[in-house]
Amino acid sequence: xSTVASDTSPSLPVDSGPITAADGTPLHVALQRxxxxxxxxxxxxxxxxxxxxxLTFVAPIGQMLWRSVENDSFSANMPALTAxxxxxxxxxxxxxxxxxxxxxxxxxxxxxxxxxxxxENRTAGVxxxxxxxxxxxxxxxxxxxxxxxxRLEAPYKAALLDxxxxxxxxxxxxxMRRSSSTYSAGFYLAALDMQYDAQGNxxxxxxxxxxxxxxxxxxxxxxALISVLCLVLAYPIAHxxxxxxxxxxxxxxxxxLLPFWTSLLVRTTSWMVLMQxxxxxxxxxxxxxxxxxxxxxxxxxxxxxxxxxxxxILLPFMVLPLYSVMKTIPHDYVRAARSLGATPSTxxxxxxxxxxxxxxxxxxxxxxxxxVGYYITPALVGGxxxxxxxxxIAFHMQxxxxxSLAAALASLLxxxxxxxxxxxxxxxxxxxxxxx
Amino acid sequence: MSxxxxxxxxxTGERIWHYTYLVICGLIFLFLIAPILIVIPLSxxxxxxxxxxxxxxxxxxxxxxLRWYDRILTFGMTAPEAIRDSxxxxxxxxxxxxxxxAKNSIIIGIAxxxxxxxxxxxxxxxxxxxxxxxxxxxxxxxxxxxxxxxIITATGLFFFYSSTGLAHTYVGIIMAHATLxxxxxxxxVTATLVGFDHSLxxxxxxxxxxxxxxxxxIIMPLILPGVISGALFAxxxxxxxxxxxxxxxxxxxxxxxxxxxxxxxxxxxPTILSVAxxxxxxxxxxxxxxxxxxxRSERLRGLSPG
Numbered sequence: 001x002s003t004v005a006s007d008t009s010p011s012l013p014v015d016s017g018p019i020t021a022a023d024g025t026p027l028h029v030a031l032q033r034x035x036x037x038x039x040x041x042x043x044x045x046x047x048x049x050x051x052x053x054x055l056t057f058v059a060p061i062g063q064m065l066w067r068s069v070e071n072d073s074f075s076a077n078m079p080a081l082t083a084x085x086x087x088x089x090x091x092x093x094x095x096x097x098x099x100x101x102x103x104x105x106x107x108x109x110x111x112x113x114x115x116x117x118x119x120e121n122r123t124a125g126v127x128x129x130x131x132x133x134x135x136x137x138x139x140x141x142x143x144x145x146x147x148x149x150x151r152l153e154a155p156y157k158a159a160l161l162d163x164x165x166x167x168x169x170x171x172x173x174x175x176m177r178r179s180s181s182t183y184s185a186g187f188y189l190a191a192l193d194m195q196y197d198a199q200g201n202x203x204x205x206x207x208x209x210x211x212x213x214x215x216x217x218x219x220x221x222x223x224a225l226i227s228v229l230c231l232v233l234a235y236p237i238a239h240x241x242x243x244x245x246x247x248x249x250x251x252x253x254x255x256x257l258l259p260f261w262t263s264l265l266v267r268t269t270s271w272m273v274l275m276q277x278x279x280x281x282x283x284x285x286x287x288x289x290x291x292x293x294x295x296x297x298x299x300x301x302x303x304x305x306x307x308x309x310x311x312x313i314l315l316p317f318m319v320l321p322l323y324s325v326m327k328t329i330p331h332d333y334v335r336a337a338r339s340l341g342a343t344p345s346t347x348x349x350x351x352x353x354x355x356x357x358x359x360x361x362x363x364x365x366x367x368x369x370x371x372v373g374y375y376i377t378p379a380l381v382g383g384x385x386x387x388x389x390x391x392x393i394a395f396h397m398q399x400x401x402x403x404s405l406a407a408a409l410a411s412l413l414x415x416x417x418x419x420x421x422x423x424x425x426x427x428x429x430x431x432x433x434x435x436x
Numbered sequence: 437m438s439x440x441x442x443x444x445x446x447x448t449g450e451r452i453w454h455y456t457y458l459v460i461c462g463l464i465f466l467f468l469i470a471p472i473l474i475v476i477p478l479s480x481x482x483x484x485x486x487x488x489x490x491x492x493x494x495x496x497x498x499x500x501x502l503r504w505y506d507r508i509l510t511f512g513m514t515a516p517e518a519i520r521d522s523x524x525x526x527x528x529x530x531x532x533x534x535x536x537x538a539k540n541s542i543i544i545g546i547a548x549x550x551x552x553x554x555x556x557x558x559x560x561x562x563x564x565x566x567x568x569x570x571x572x573x574x575x576x577x578x579x580x581x582x583x584x585x586x587i588i589t590a591t592g593l594f595f596f597y598s599s600t601g602l603a604h605t606y607v608g609i610i611m612a613h614a615t616l617x618x619x620x621x622x623x624x625v626t627a628t629l630v631g632f633d634h635s636l637x638x639x640x641x642x643x644x645x646x647x648x649x650x651x652x653x654i655i656m657p658l659i660l661p662g663v664i665s666g667a668l669f670a671x672x673x674x675x676x677x678x679x680x681x682x683x684x685x686x687x688x689x690x691x692x693x694x695x696x697x698x699x700x701x702x703x704x705x706p707t708i709l710s711v712a713x714x715x716x717x718x719x720x721x722x723x724x725x726x727x728x729x730x731x732r733s734e735r736l737r738g739l740s741p742g
Contacts, residue, residue, distance in 0.1 A: 038567040045562030046574060049555040049618065056615040057581050060592030067595055233464050240461045254723070255465045261719040261726075262472055263676045265696045266712040270471040272700065273478060273486045273709065280474060283487050312471060344450060373585020375679055380700055390587040397591055397683070407595075410588045421583045425572070430579050433623055 061414070068187055068407035073130040074179040077123040080110035082180040101170045108157040108167075115149035118142070133190070133402055134175045141166050174200065187408035212392070212409065219389045222306065223371035227318075227364045229311045234318035234363065235356075241319075242326035256323075260316040268377050271309040275299040275381070301383030309381050314370055318363040325359030362428045369420045373413065389413055472716055479504055479709035486706065504710040508534045511707065534711065537695040544606065544691065545674040548613035552670040555614075556621030557663050561655070563622065564629040575622075582619035589616070590683035597684050604686035612680045617670025624669060628662030628733055661733035665726050672722060 021030035075082045084107050118124040128142030145163050152159045160167045178186060178196060189195060189202060193210040197203045204210075237256070241249045259267065274280050282296045291297060299305060329352065337347040375390035382391070389409065396406035424430065442454055482501040483489050491499025510516035512533030518524050528535060562568055563575060581589065593612050594603070602608035636658075640650045656663075678693040685694070692711070699708050 035567065038565070039569050042562045042565040042568040045565075046559045046568070046578075049559035049578065050574060052555055052611075053578055053581070053615060053618065056593075056611045057589065058577065060596035061584070061588065062592075063595045063599070064588070064592040233467070236457065237461050237464050240458075252465065255469045257723055257727075258719065259468055259472055261672065261723045263693065263712075263715050263719065265676070265678065265693045265700075266475070266715050266719075267471065269696065269700060269704075269708055269712050270475050272704065274471055274474060276486055278485070278487060280478075280487050312467065315468060344453070369583055373587060375585070375587045376697070380697075390585055393587050393591060397594065403595070406591060410591045413585060414588050417584060417588075421576075421580065425576060430575055431626070433579070 064407045065411050065414075067404055068411045069183050069185065071130065071179075071184070071187070071404045072182045073126045074176070075182045077118055077121065077127050078111075078114040078180065079117075080113045081107065081176070084110045085177050085180045102157075102168055103173060105155055105157050108160055109154070111167075112149065112152045112156040112160060115142075115146045115152070119146040119149045129401070130179050131172070131175055133405065134179065134186070134195070135172055137166070138172065138175070141172075187404045188412070190405055191408040191412055212389075215387070215389050215392055216412070219372055222303065222310075222386075222388065223368050226307060226310050226314060226371045227368045229307070230315050230318040230367050231360060231364055233311070233315055234322050235360075238319050238322035238326055238359070241323050242329070243331065256316050256319045259312070260320075264313065264376055267313050268309055268380050271305070271312065272300060272381055275305060275308070300381050301386070303382070303386045305381035305383065306378045306386035306388070309377050310371060310374060313377060314367045317366050317370060321362040321366065322356065322359040325356055325362070329355045358428070362424075362432070365420060365424045365428070366433075369417060369424065372417060372420075475709045475712045476716065479706065479713040481706055481709075484706055486704075486709070504706045507705070507707045508532070508710055508714075512536070533690065534692070534695060534707075537690040537692045540689060541675055541691040541693075544609050544613060545671050547606075547610045548617060548674045549667050549671040551610065551614035552617035552621050553663060553667040556618045556666060556670075557625050557659070559618075560622050560625035560629060560659075564626055564632065578622055579619045581615050586616075586677075586679040590680045593680060594683045603684055604689070606689070608684055609681060609689065612684065613674035613677055614670070616677060616680070617673045620669035620673060621663075621666035624666035625659055625662045628659045632658065658736060661729040661736065665729050665733075668722055668726055672719075 019027045021027055088103070115124065118127060124142045124146030125139065128139035131138040131142065141164055145160065145167070148163055152163070166172060174196070178184065191212050193205050193213045194202055195205050241252055244252065276282070277296045277298060281299065282291070285291045286293050286296065299308070333351050333355070334347050337351045338344070342350065373390055374388055375394060378386050378388045379391050379394070382388070390413070393406050393409050393413070396402045396409065442451060446454070477492070478486060478488070480500040480502070481489065481492060482499055482503065489499050509528050509532050513527050513531050515524070515527060518527070559578065563571060589612070597603035597608050602611070636654050637650050640654050645653065676693055678691070678697050681689070681691055681694050682697070696708060696711060699705065
């Protein structure tokens, strides 16, 4: 660098190259390297846990999502018929069918071969169950026909129709065709109370058979109601706790934190004990003469039970965020508003309340997210009218064993929760979550 | 109440509202605490009822008994009627259903707590560094086990464990419970690291301390209260968890909450109330410990006087 004499330019030290670190590398390179090292070091601290959570949480949920669109119980156990369906892909309705609306002898021959195979491998029940999801009564058809499979002789169409004339039901063939594809959105359709009609078009199921959409609606509605109830109950006590001197509020805080630390099952049990028709609350009401002995209120095994118990259980999750926001609001603002002539209600609604909105947002979102997925409490105190969507997922996992439908319902619930979680992170930030 | 004073110039309306407000607050606190405390006296009921008998109300000692606590020990024993000698106690230890469930709960709880606390603390140290890449996304993933409904986690684990052979194993349950406890460890430890003075570690390094010495002598004592609180949260999460256990555990792997769940669903007996009472006392102890730790942590970090 040649130094040109100039009056205004600051004088630079002669022969100064780019600024370097002690080992001679340019400073920005050294800095970059150090930053990268620090980033890697920070990431390495997190890596073991991240790997663990991916293994025990992300992968299982991914597998569940996969399950909701994949079901090979038909295609894996009925290979010949599956191949026939593939070869005779119906471009228009009626393709590959005989004049009676049924497939021809070759399809029945494939069916007979598969039934014989199913008999051998004892998989007729699995296949029948899969078809049964869409057409009830099919399971027994499959098991019965498989039992007689090795006595079947050509012509197979006549022979199978002889075993059971249900094989001549065109709807059954439509269902089998759809079941034969390993991947399908069929379980999501079922989870949204929709089905395929005979022509393969999507339609809503009849009103009296709608189960899942009304249950989703009920879950959302009850969760919203619980959030509002929690807010109404939490606001006054959070305000009191924030205003009281620390030595008093610490004592009253126990009333909020003890429920928070107490087992969910203990709290649910307590409510069952309290709300029974021969329980403490009803006894008290009878003793006070509010209700007669035979007019005891049914508070449990219905929506009221779910509502009361869940409001109690989730209340601490509303009080804590509200309290932590209210604690930071100086009381001087309200006092200033009052001294400037505001009425108490104006001072509250115009000055105090707007400052608590972040706490309200955090609490309501948190309670809503937790309520939407509740299972234990509705199962124990909800009866049939107080069940939520989680209870139906459990039913399909444990009782009806329609795992794919359970996975589809769970996936829909999961999408909703992730959306709310994302919203929570945007608005409040998960870093700001605190306990106690 | 004298602790919240009204100004001397408050109008009558304000006074009425003020006392109404205090009464409303009192009722809400009652709503919070009464259901938890009510099980305690009811668990001493001499009769198999879930309400106060006439004798209990008149404080007649005959109305109270320890029979339901005795039932915790005798339920599931091979010879509950035998003489209560050392053999009887061995029978309790080996066969009583609630004792077996408690043993399972404690083993699973401690193992999953150790796992969650070790991994979670390490991760919290990384997450609280300003250089941490993809911080928000990773934090979101690590906290999500707390947010995602348990039924979804349980369903996913059911499929995953059946295909990997982890179903019906203790390892499977411990891993699942550790995952559920991790968010609590991360949140509590990160909270203690907020405002952590990084010049302390730099000073130690300058004075020649190795990274391990820095961790043991400087970082650990400061974050220890948070780590212990997180560990307690993780333990309680495991100790109280039933949905995942119902889905992935073997029939023999009973835990306390599962045993309660079964008891409530089949035929609710007052034994449940005596178990509930013990658990309430347990949570009072935990709450006290966590509160003491929180105050200690605030004092250590100079956030509050004394």
